[in-house]
Amino acid sequence: MSLDSHGVLAAVTIAMYVPFLLLSIKIVSKYGIARGDGWVFLLIFCIIRVLGGILLVAAEEVTPVNTSLYIGGYALEASGLSPLLLCTLGLLHSILRTPDGFPRHQRPFRLLQILGTVALILVIIGITDETSSSSSSNLQGNTMRRVGVILFTVLYVMLVGICLYLWTQIRFVMRYRKQLLKAISIALPFLAIRTLYSILSTFSSSSFSLTSTSTTSNTGDLAKFNLFTGEWQIYLVMEMLMEYAIVIIYSVAALLLPLNEDYKSSDLAQDEYPSDRPQY
DSSP, X not given: OOOOHHHHHHHHHHHHHHHHHHHHHHHHHHHOSTTOSSHHHHHHHHHHHHHHHHHHHHHHHSSSOOHHHHHHHHHHHHHTHHHHHHHHHHHHHHHTOOTTOOOOOHHHHHHHHHHHHHHHHHHHHHHHHHTSSOHHHHHHHHHHHHHHHHHHHHHHHHHHHHHHHHHHTGGGSOHHHHHHHHHHHHHHHHHXXXXXXXXXXXXXXXXXXXXXXXXXXXXXXXXXXXXXXXXXXXXXXIIXXXXXXXXXXXXXXXXXXXXXXXXXXXXXXXHHSOTTOOOO
């Protein structure tokens, strides 16, 4: 059975992210999981993309049609924004660390992490409810999915605010974390387009339908942004390429920047993080 355009893109996704999956394992082993700098979410994202691609390719190859494979694959597709946002949040939090590695402002960042997790749970539960046979569950699921995407948007806006604030405090940021902040700033516009696509895709349909047979649930100008039945070119540009750009930027930063060196020199700590710094 030949793959359609979405199946081909799913296969391409697998080929794109298998190398970065291996690379992200190396990055996590380099910086560790316990530090919580966001790199583990980069690994989670790569896992989600590889698994999602496998499910979608399998869904088109298996006969008779197995709807569960499509649902699982597209659920992972819709969930991919969460680890990217949480990865960015963790990286921003790492910039606020002191030269001795002590994290600052843990409570607000933990609340934002909870916000992203809640949004992910709402999206997944919403998709599950929308694929049930109950009309009431479909309506409730659609609402939950949209609320989840709105929370993703709120989290992105907060990330931009944190990034702007850090730029106002740039002289108090440690040497290599200044470079990391530049990398995050470059990635944010790509993340903005990816977040926008999630909004447009979610509100393009009143139901999580895998077919284009419904004329009432997927109409209007937003129909072309639908994840399942929309134009694959838009999906390619606004989701796949934006995500890939972000992963490349973060991976290059993780490999090239000796971030751990910020903790090793007391002289650097005095120069880059002076004792009279404001307690922000």
